[in-house]
Structures are given as structure tokens and as C-alpha cells.
Amino acid sequence: MNLYEKSAAELSRMVRAKEVSATEITKDALARIEAVDLKVDAFLTVEAEKALDRAAWVDEQVAAGKDLGPLAGVPVAVKDNICTKGTKTTCASKMLGNFIPPYNATVVDKLLAAGAVIPGKVNLDEFAMGGSCENSAFKATKNPWDLTRVPGGSSGGSAAAVAACEVPLALGSDTGGSIRCPAGLCGIVGLKPTYGAVSRFGLVAFASSLDQIGPMARTVDDAALLFRVICGQDTAHDATSKPFNFAGMGPDIRGVRVGLPKEYFGTGVSEEVKAGVLKAVDDLKALGAQVIEISLPSTRYALSAYYIISSAEASSNLARYDGVKYGYSGRRDGSLNDLYLSTRSEGFGREVKRRIMLGTYVLSSGYYDAYYKRAKMLQRAIAAEFDEAFSQCDVIATPTSPSTAFKLGEKVNDPLAMYATDICTTTANIAGLPGISVPCGFDSQGLPIGLQLLGPKWSEARLLTVAKCYETAKGGFAVKEM
């Protein structure tokens, strides 16, 4: 097995046992990136020299007998909306094309403290708004399973880099499905943690009340490993983070009650996806789980509520890009209004502008009650329904996306069709719940299908346990020859 195909857990073990050096792993990863990223286009920034310096430092620590953390020498790609000190953090936007943060996101500090090596930053839909990674101002990332198709979004770069074995691990962010959807479409594991489980400090905000950073990996074990490193309260920097001790995974899933909500298998979900997910549920049953039919009737309102709340927050969060302090700056020879207009007209892409306008509208005086306030009421209703459902079951199984990876360009001119790709995933963000996407086979075209498992808040250990048992039974990640 090539080094680049190995799991993070294995690489870290090898580094600490001095079976391989961090430098060798990093060189191998950089070579792999160079070999396949021309086709995949996952990376926006590769910092080979910095990564090698870092790897050399890791090797010194190991040589000096210092016990590095669980990611010793492991390459981890970071989504380009997560701030890295001294390294460009663009959010795939012209607006931040030249932005170099003078600070690290808390998760990046945690990665470094655990011994990780960051080879570079990966692509996304601009400001994480999109479901295909085509809304990047710089390039469209391709799905490693079919280079004519999208990897999903918005963490498409993270998913593709992991699926193409450029890195074993990547950080993504998930506001309405942005970790789980691309994980599903690229056939890897992606965990969207409970809201507040991982510090958001340094994650460039899209929708503050919904955003959450999470791990993406080829195995459930690796996702759990990365999650354990990044989770935990960050009292100094993020008031919404909560104390959380990740208990680790259990041995089996006997007796676990799996809820099957009929609303997630309705129109819009392809027959092949339905069949794949239902087959996976049967497999869980065979492993000892109990399957229960449940109902989540407010699901049909979730997508609307999601687009109202997320756009409202985005319109405010993205107001700071005004051309005054950093990033893209438009006309400076006219009035203040000229500066604002030109900066924001030229710096943002179409989808971002669409959401800013939508969000500004729903918060406007006279419309607030009709849109934002009602969406917040729906949010409470949806959360209450989940609470009720989790009194009957332990986890909920659904498709991750309504279809497998679609063609590049297929939905770019149809925003509503693009929004609909989040139909199964936004509920977890709205209710603040954890959700995981695990590969559950392929459709007739050989494209991966994702199984989504949702759980009550702070149930990551159980979700990962169920996912792990399923993965073990099915034989794990399939490597696609590039």
C-alpha cells in the first residue's frame, strides 16, 4: 500500500514508532498532490516549503523523544474559509483573494498542537455558499470518481482531496450540509458535529448560528481521530462553544434504534439513492439494530427556513467586506458610496450577492416578521420534532443527498435546483444536531451514495459507532485509481 493511501491513524503510529518520517510522508503527499491535483483541482494554495519545514520540526520532536499528538506527521488539508496565520485564506472569493490572516483559527492551532502538517488550503464554493464547489472564484473542483462531475459543496475541495488520496484528512465546514453532501458525493466520511462542539473562532462566518467545522476522512476511525483533536470548548474565543468530552466509540450497535423518516425518501430523491440507503438500513438491521418508522413532518419547511436564516446572517456577516481595511478594494477616487458599491459589486460572485440581497430583504423593516421571525419559529418547531423523534429512536437514517454527483455546469444556472441538493442536510444545522455521512455503495454509474445518520445533540460517539460498525461490515473505503 502506498503511503498516501494509508489512514491517518496508521501514519501517526508509524511516525511515532519511527517507521517512517514526517518528512517522507509530507514529500509523498506533495508528490501525490502534484500528480493528481491538476485533474481534481482541490487545492487553492499548496505550501510545499512550509509543510516540509513543519515536517522536519515534527521529525526533530520525535527524534528528541517528545510525545507528539495523535496527528504526528499527518497531512491535513484545511478548507480555505478557515484562517491560517501567514497563509492566504481566500474563501474562494475575489474579495479575500489577497487576504493573509495574522491569526490561526482555534482548530488550526489544535491541529498543529497535535503534530499535524498542513500542506495547503482547499477549494470551496465562495464563502461556503453552494452545493457543487462551482461557485469558487478561482476554479471548479472535480469529483475524483468522475472528473466531469462536481464533488459537491461547499467543502468540495476537502472531500475531493481526501477521496483522491491527496491527504488522509481534511477540515470542512457545514452550514447546511457542506461537509456531509460532498463527503457523500465523493464516497468518504464527513461529520458535522453538534453546534458548539468545535470552536468557530477563525472560521470565516457564513451563518454564525449554523456554521460548524468538522472532520472529513476516508475511514470512520480517522474522522473520529480528527474530531477528537478539534472538539472542545473555547471560552476565550467563541461564546457559542460548549464543553464536550468525546467519549469514543462503542463496540457494536446491538439494540440501537434506527429511525427511518418517510419525509426524507419522498419525491426529489432518486430511486437509486433511495435503494442504496434502504439497503444500508437493512445492513444495520442485520448488525443488530432495530429499525423504526418515524415521521418528521416539518421537514418540508426546513429548506425555506434554512435559506432565510442563513441568508439573513450572511447579509450581516459579509457586510464587513467594504474595501476599507483588507481584501479587495474598489474605486478609491470617488465617494464613500462609490467605494462600497464598486468593492462589493466586483468582489463578490453572483451566488454570494444573491444571498446578501435575500438576507437583507428578509431582515428589512416590514418583512422581518413575515420571513425571519417565522423562519425562527419553524426552527424551534423542527428542533422540537427531532426531540420527539429521539424519544423513539437513537439515530435517524436518511440519504445524504437526493442524488449522486451531477455534471459540472448542470445546475449552475438554476439556483433553486442547486439549493434543493441540501434538502436532506439542512435540518441538522437548523436543529443544531450532529450528522455524519458514510459511503453506502454506488449507483449504476459507479458514483458513490451517502448514508446520513443524525443523532441528538452530543451523540457523536454513537453516530460514529454506528457508522464504524456499518463500514467494518461493508469493507471500508474503495480507492479510485486516478
Next chain:
Amino acid sequence: MSKLSEKYEVIVGLEIHAELCTETKIFCGCKNEFGAEVNTLCCPVCMGMPGTLPVLNRQVVDYAIKMGHALGCRINRISKMDRKNYFYPDLPKAYQISQFDIPLCEHGSLDILMNGQVKRVGITRIHIEEDAGKLIHDDAFEGSLVDYNRCGVPLIEIVSEPDLRSAEEAKVYMETITGILLYLGISDAKMQEGCVRADVNVSVRPRGQKEFGTRTEMKNVNSFGAVYRAIQYEANRQMEVLEAGGSIEQETRRWDDAKGVNIVLRTKEDAQDYRYFPEPDLLTFEVSEERVQQLKAEVPELPVAKALRYVQQFGLNQDDAQLLASSKARSAFFDASVALNKCDKKAISNWMIGDIAKILNERRIEITDTALTPEKLTDMIVLIEQGTISNTAAKTVLDEIIVHDVTPADVVKEKGLAQVSDESALAAIADQVLAANTKAVADYKGGKTNVLGFLVGQCMKASKGQGNPAKLRELLSSKIAQL
């Protein structure tokens, strides 16, 4: 003017913004200080850089609750922050984190003293928010520069009911609020540093009419005097408009204190839509009942209550009592001096408001910046009461004890200021003065008995202030009678 003010009643409400003197800013760890080099007291958080998040400084909450208690407000133990969205270069996030529908404190009142009468002013609400930065215009540059040091400095906004009925009342209200801020030690309340600023809402209505007239607002008026002048001007303008048959537009006007006029800034049609919504980066926050009570216990006796007590307890006159109570440092000094219970309380007040205040004002210092202590002042007054020194000599004593670390007794001894009450010594002085002032003596004999004071003064001068004036007066009158 006077005719108009008989016909119309002026209605004023104030929104006072006060910077709190917490150690650090409201949402980050930057120092909260005034006067630092531009852009040295800011960080990625208060500059609103991508990915940064606010964390609420609980000291701000504590300070605001103290003010809430001082103004008799109901404290909302469960409160939240909201975003107020607007674009301006001094506002780095393009939204201000403030409070919208659930202010920390509401439904209070403040008693102010107008000519010795208590007037109650309703307090609508007090909320916490962050300050913005400052635009700097420098001729050396084209365009504007921004100083972000003030970004994230904590503010409280105190909103009054439209209960004020004149410019004078508004000025006294603002002075009283400022006094309380200083008493609580929660704000430096320095006007010249822009620590306290007021948005002034003014309307007028014909006397007897129940409904309020249309109001206008003047933003950022930043001194007591300017508040007074701005209201006078605006009320007068509105009355004249109405008299001429016009109507008042709801608008924001800018007060130009130097020119003494205001101009329209924006009309109701251009009113900004701030698109308030709950700040998702900060969760709803809660203050325990225990903490609320603890903060209540920390609120000291406040100026108005203190002044009323001084009048009642020590018989001070209203003006003196208010003057003493208005300064935390001076009233504390007075209270400590009174507590020593050595001398006449009114004498303490007279000295503090007279000679001591004069010295402090001349030198632009506070009483705590001097070497004077309650012990020294009361010792000095005791020396006067015992007849050891005259009032004139006491002034010399005060000059010394306020600067140097010496006791009044030391000064009296060292400078030989002890009052001369010895008959023969005083008689010699009296003879000398009478001989030198024959005209005055003649006047006295001619019935102008008030020249006696002049002669006593001459004797005091001749005795270098040490003669006992009472005895001198006695001696002089008996001696003239014998002439």
C-alpha cells in the same frame, strides 16, 4: 421669545451614551484606555477581521446593572445582544453589537433637583453596546483616516422618558447622570474626551395640549452647555415654525455648537433601516439573582440623596449641599471630616466650598490630589473655634497644610500665628492705628459706626493677622469713646 415660551411647552428626552471604564473592551482583551497612539489598542476581534468572534466582558454587564440600580430600574436577568447593521468606515464589522428588544435595565427613574425641588424623570431603558472607531481628517492626506482604538469600548445608553420640560432641566439631568456615573466609578465621564454624549429629542406643544408635537433629534451633543444651547435653539426654531403656520418634520438635525445653529442631517424618508436581529455569535446571557443583589449592595449613597441629607442633617444651604455632594471625592472628604465629630459641620462645608474649592479650581486638581486630610482640616477649625488662631491666620495655615505634610499646630507654631489676646499688646496696636487714622475716628464719632470694621482690619494688618479681632473691636470702641 418669552411670549412664545408662555404659549408653548418644551418637551425633551435624552439618550445619553457613556463610555464605561472597564479594564478591557467589551468583546476582546484589548485595553480600554483613552489617548493612546492611533491604532495601537486594537486586535483582529475589535477590528472585525474575518473569522473573529466576540466574547462578552462580564464587567460591562456588572457596571450597567449598577447604573440600573442607581436609576431604580428593573434588571432583566436574562438578556441578549443584537446586531444593528449599517455601513460606515469607523464601524469595522458594518454592524454594531447592541441591544434591541431586551435591554439589560428598564423602567427606572431619576430624581433631579431643580431650584431645591425634586423633579422625577422616567428612565425608559439602559442597554450595553460597543463604541465605533473615529475618523480622522488630516490635511496631509487626501481623504479620511480611521483610528480603531475606540472600537469595542463599552458604552451604556441611558434613554429617558420625554419628561424634561426645559433646556435647564435637560442640563441638570445630564449633570446628575454624569455625577452618578462618577460616584459608581463606572465611567470617567470626561466630556472633553467624548466619554459622555447625548442624543437630544426635542418637541414643543401649545400649553394645555395633551399630545406631543412632532420631535426632532440632534445626535452626539457632547457637553452640558451644548445640550442647553442646542435645546434652546431647537425649541425656539420649532415654536417659530409653528407660529408662522408651518409644521415640524420628523428629522435628524446636527447641532453646530460653535455657530450656535443646527442643520438638517436626514429626514424621516432617509431614515436608516438597521435590520436589527439577535447576535448569533453571543448566546442569551443570564445574571444570577444573587449577583444582581450583590451589585445593588455596592451602589453608594448618590449625590441627590446626599445633598438632601446634608441640608436636613447639618443645616447646610441647598446650593452648598449640592455643590459638595456633586463631587464624589469632595463629599467623601466632607463625610470623613464630619465623622470625626470635632467641630462645627457648617464650618467644614464653608471652608470646603470657599477657600479650599478656590485653591482646587485654581490648580485644577481634586481634593485627593492634595496633602489635606479630614484630620488636618478639622484640627484647623478646632484651633479657630478655640480662639488660638484667627480666620485670617487660618488661611495661611490652610495654604501650608494643603501642600505640605504638616499639621495645623506645626504651622501655627512655626509661623508664630497664634492669636494675640493679651490686652497690653493689643492696646498698643489699637493706639497706633487710632493715631494714624484720625479721619476714620472723626467719622465714627460723627455717627458712621461702620468704620469700626475698617479700624479692626487695620489692627489685624498691623498684628500680621494675629490679633484677636473680637478683643480688638472691644478695645477700639472703648478707646474711641474715651477720646
